Amino acid sequence: MDTAVVWFRRDLRLHDNETLARALADANRIVPLYVFDPDAYDRSRYIDRPKIGDHRATFIRESVADLRANLRTRGGDLLVRHGDPTEVVPAVANEYDAAGVYFQTMPATEELTTENATKAALADEGIVSERFWTHTLYHLNDLPTAVDSIDDTYTPWRKEIEREATVREPFDTPTSVSTPDLDTGPLPTLADLGRSEPEPDERRAIAHRGGESAGRERVQSYIWEEDRLREYKQTRNGLLGADYSSKFSAWLAQGSLSPRWLHEQVQAYEDERVSNDSTYWLVFELLWRDFFQFQFIKHGSDFFDEQGIRSADKRWRREQPAFERWAAGETGVPFVDANMRELNETGYMSNRGRQNVASFLTDVLEIDWRQGAAYFESRLVDYDVCSNWGNWAYQSGVGNDSRDNYFNVLGQGERYDSDAAYIGHWLPELAELPAEYAHRPWQMSDDEQARHGVELGIEYPRPMVEIEEWYRMH
Ligand SMILES: Cc1cc2nc3c(=O)[nH]c(=O)nc-3n(C[C@H](O)[C@H](O)[C@H](O)COP(=O)(O)OP(=O)(O)OC[C@H]3O[C@@H](n4cnc5c(N)ncnc54)[C@H](O)[C@@H]3O)c2cc1C
Incomplete structure (x- = not known):
């Protein structure tokens, strides 16, 4: 064909991008397009906060911006539009x-609804559309078991895929x-999107800068220059600093890093340096x-149900002041x-932290x-619909695990932050x-509070629940 539009979604990269590669092979010229969808910047239906x-x-x-710059160095450019993709894409x-x-193509409900409507609108105009599955390590079509029948438990699913797929x-x-x-078209400013520039916080683990170039720099630094991969398994439960875990998540979420390309990097590292548990x-x-991406195809909108994919029988409280605290x-x-x-300050939290705060909200506060x-969703820089809602459902006992797996946040804190350096870092x-x-x-007496200069209820809040008692009873 003469011209094809390449509509970039959460695949903001040039490397390992099948959609782009196929369009370049099939058409003489392409029109790269990104659409800022105002709906995505709307308020959440669950809380009074913006979704992004x-x-x-x-x-x-x-x-x-980085995608546009990278296309420009290759003689191309990127069209940027602001509007409903179901109208903008056929118009372009x-x-x-x-x-x-x-x-x-993407697995979660809203994204699928948008792309199905766009496809239908294109068909009405006699325009062909081609969708590509490009954001997981294993390709959807390579799953040993069809996605509608995959196991709902991670370990058997993982073992099967490791055994039978490449x-x-x-x-x-x-x-x-x-x-x-x-x-x-101009790139919208943050003000155009109804947002403002966050104040950089010097205490942050890393500076997250969007785009394929920064994502690849992070891989270069974490894997190759700092040589951290050899100890990843031992360090990944850390809480402080840039390198306890990879911090690849935000680039993976926007598709600026391809998991297949990352896998290739890991293999090269294994060949050249060390191959171990880490x-x-x-x-x-x-x-x-990958697991959560495929689970969302299988279970669809059930993932957003109060009782989750397991039709659990949980009573949830809706108590605004407790939630806000x-x-x-x-x-x-x-x-x-x-x-x-x-x-809140940085848009990032470690995996250990996420599990604990989720358990506190849903197990202890029962919210x-x-x-x-x-x-x-509103706060995370690395928000991904499947990873986020899938992990939350899992942690709350309405998702992919039947274990009652609450975290004792006191024990966890003392284990993973034994010298309280992390607490001191964020709670000066x-x-x-x-x-x-x-x-x-x-546990401090009034005298001890006075001696240490921390009066509860003044410098720092009194606990909102009798937390030690709660863990004793459960
Ligand atoms: C309640 C809760 C919500 C979460 N929400 C998100 C989210 O919105 N987006 C997101 O990318 N991750 C989410 N996670 C998973 C995980 O916490 C983050 O991927 C990880 O902390 C990101 O840091 P990292 O890149 O250094 O991870 P690393 O430990 O270096 O892991 C490497 C990569 O593996 C993937 N990964 C690791 N753990 C998980 C997991 N449990 N589920 C899915 N993918 C995983 C991520 O892509 C990550 O970048 C959530 C976890 C919990 C418990």
Whole structure:
């Protein structure tokens, strides 16, 4: 064909991008397009917060700018539009007289609804559309068991896939991109998106800068220069610093890193440096990511149901003041609060932290898990619909695990932050306390509070629940 539109969605990269590679092979010229969908920037239906907060909006904007820059160095460009994709995509196809539109398909309900409606609108105009599955390590079509019948439990699913499937070769990065004359359109400012620039917090684990270039730099630094992969399994439960875990998640979520390309990097590292439990473990974690993507195809909108995919029988409370204390990091339980403040200030939280704050909200406070998931959606720089809602459902006992797996946040804090350095980092008001009091400040007598200069209810909140008692009873 003469011209094809490539509609970029959460595949903001040139490397290993089948959609782009196929369009370049099938058409003489392509029209690369990104659409900022105002619906995505709307308010959540579960809480009074925007679905995309300042950190992710900034990251997405940077990712799109980087995609445009990378297309430009190859002779191409990127069209940027603001509007409903079901209208914008066919309009752009008509404007450039394109015979086809190529785009990434995604598993979650809203994304699928949008792409199905876009496909139908294109068909009405006689324009062909081609969809490609491009964001998992294993390809959807390579699953040993059809996706509708895959196991709902991770381990048997993982073992089957490791035994019976192989990871496809990544696609090469195109060296040149030929486009017609484009009316490219400006990149919206954060203000256009109704957001503002977040204040950088010097305490953050890393500076998340959006785009394929920054994502690849992070891989280069974490795997090759800092040589961290050899110890990943031992360090990944850490809480402080840039390198305890990979921090690849935000780039994976926007598709600026391809998991297949990452897998190739791991294999190269194994060939050149070391192959051990840690190198395997990064792939193991990428399989968790795959698992939730495929689970969403299987269970669809059930994942957003109050009782989840298991039709559980849980009673959830909706208590706004308690939810807001949790969200603000003002529960009076330091390990929870430190993690929530990190999230609020930076858009990132470790996996250990996420499990603990989710357990506190849903097990201890018994608050509707969907409010917690929606809060993460609003705040996380690495938000991915399947990873987020899948993990929240799992942690709340309505998802992919039948175990009653609550986390004792006091024990977890003392184990993973034994010297309370993490607590002191995010709660400076507690930084001078001995570690045992930093984890359990309510154990201080009035005299001790006066001696340490931390009066509960003034410098730091009293705990909102009798947490020690709660764990004794459960
Ligand atoms: C309640 C809750 C909500 C979460 N929400 C998200 C989310 O919105 N987006 C997101 O990417 N991850 C989410 N996770 C998973 C995990 O916490 C993050 O992927 C991880 O902390 C990101 O840091 P990292 O890149 O350094 O991870 P690493 O430990 O270095 O892991 C490497 C990669 O593996 C994948 N991964 C690791 N653990 C998981 C997991 N449990 N589920 C799915 N993928 C995983 C991620 O892509 C990650 O980048 C959530 C976990 C919980 C418990």
